[in-house]
Amino acid sequence: MPRAIVITGASRGLGRALAVEYAAPGVALALIGRDAAALGAVARLAEAKGARVRIGRIDVRDRDALSAFLVETDEADATDCLIASAGVTMVTPRAGAVEDLTRAQDLFDVNLNGMMNTLAPLAPRMRARRQGQIALFGSIAAFAPPPDSPSYAASKAAIVAFALATRALYHADGVSVSVVCPGFVDTDMTGSFDSAKPFLLSAEDAARRIRRGLARRRAVIAFPRRLYYAARFQQLLPEPLRRRILLAFRATARP
Numbered sequence: 331m332p333r334a335i336v337i338t339g340a341s342r343g344l345g346r347a348l349a350v351e352y353a354a355p356g357v358a359l360a361l362i363g364r365d366a367a368a369l370g371a372v373a374r375l376a377e378a379k380g381a382r383v384r385i386g387r388i389d390v391r392d393r394d395a396l397s398a399f400l401v402e403t404d405e406a407d408a409t410d411c412l413i414a415s416a417g418v419t420m421v422t423p424r425a426g427a428v429e430d431l432t433r434a435q436d437l438f439d440v441n442l443n444g445m446m447n448t449l450a451p452l453a454p455r456m457r458a459r460r461q462g463q464i465a466l467f468g469s470i471a472a473f474a475p476p477p478d479s480p481s482y483a484a485s486k487a488a489i490v491a492f493a494l495a496t497r498a499l500y501h502a503d504g505v506s507v508s509v510v511c512p513g514f515v516d517t518d519m520t521g522s523f524d525s526a527k528p529f530l531l532s533a534e535d536a537a538r539r540i541r542r543g544l545a546r547r548r549a550v551i552a553f554p555r556r557l558y559y560a561a562r563f564q565q566l567l568p569e570p571l572r573r574r575i576l577l578a579f580r581a582t583a584r585p
C-alpha cells in the first residue's frame with residue numbers, strides 16, 4: 331500500500347477519484363492541477379478520510395515550478411507512487427475538418443511534455459531509493475485511434491510506448507512503471523464530445539480498477555477488458571474493415 335502518493339490532474343475526473351480512493355490515515359497525498367478551488371475541494375474530501383494533503387496549483391507545462399514542488403514534496407515524504415493523470419483531449423470542430431495546429435501542439439505539450447516534466451524530477455530519486463511505482467496515462471484510443479481525435483490518439487500511443495520502454499529500463503532499479511489505458515470513463519473529458527461510448531464506467535469504478543492494477547504491478551492496466559481486447563483484435567484485421575470499425579467511433583465536440 332503506497333503511503334506517499336503524487337497525483338497530477340487531481341482536481342477532476344480520474345485524478346480526483348484516485349485521490350479519494352487512496353486517501354486514508356497515514357497516507358500523504360500531493361495533488362496537482364491548475365484549478366485551486368477544485369483542488370481544495372478534493373483535499374477536503376481526502377482529509378476527511380484521514381490523509382495528509384499538499385496542494386500544488388501548477389500547470390504541468392511549467393517545468394521549473396513543477397520540479398520545485400515535486401522535489402519539496404519528495405523531501406517531506408519520499409514518493410512511493412507517482413500518478414501522472416493530467417491530460418487534455420481534442421475533437422475536430424466538425425466531421426472531416428482538420429485539427430487546429432496550435433491546439434494540437436498545445437495538446438502534445440500538456441500530454442507529453444507535461445508527463446515528462448512530472449517524471450523527470452522524481453524518477454531518479456525513486457530509482458536511487460530502489461523503490462516505488464509510476465503510473466502514466468495512455469488510453470485504449472492508442473490502439474484504436476478515433477478518426478476525429480488524431481492528435482489525442484497519437485499522444486496516448488506515444489505515452490504507451492514511453493511507458494513500456496521506461497518500465498523495462500527501470501525494472502533493474504526496483505521501480506515499477508505501468509501504463510493505464512482506460513476505455514470510456516464518465517468525466518468532463520468524455521463529456522466534452524458526443525460519440526458512441528460503449529461500456530462507459532464511473533470515475534470511481536475506474537479508480538478502483540487502476541488501484542488494483544497498480545497493486546499487481548501490471549505493465550498495462552487496460553479496462554474494460556472487452557473493449558481493450560476488441561481494440562487489440564481490430565489491429566489484426568484488413569485495413570478496409572479496420573477503417574469501417576474506427577469510423578463507428580466518429581465524434582463531435584460539444585459546444
Ligand SMILES: NC(=O)c1ccc[n+]([C@@H]2O[C@H](COP(=O)([O-])OP(=O)(O)OC[C@H]3O[C@@H](n4cnc5c(N)ncnc54)[C@H](OP(=O)(O)O)[C@@H]3O)[C@@H](O)[C@H]2O)c1
Nearest residue numbers: 339341342343344363364365389390416417469515517519
Ligand atoms: N475519461 C476517459 O474516458 C479517459 C479515457 C482514456 C484515457 N484518459 C486519460 O485519463 C487522464 C485523466 O482524464 P480525465 O477523464 O480525468 O480528464 P478530465 O476530467 O478532463 O480531467 C483532466 C485533469 O487534468 C488536469 N490538467 C489538464 N491540463 C493540465 C495542465 N496543463 N496542467 C495541470 N493539470 C492539467 C485538469 O486539472 P485543471 O483543469 O485543474 O488543470 C484535470 O484535473 C487523461 O490523461 C486522459 O487522457 C481518460
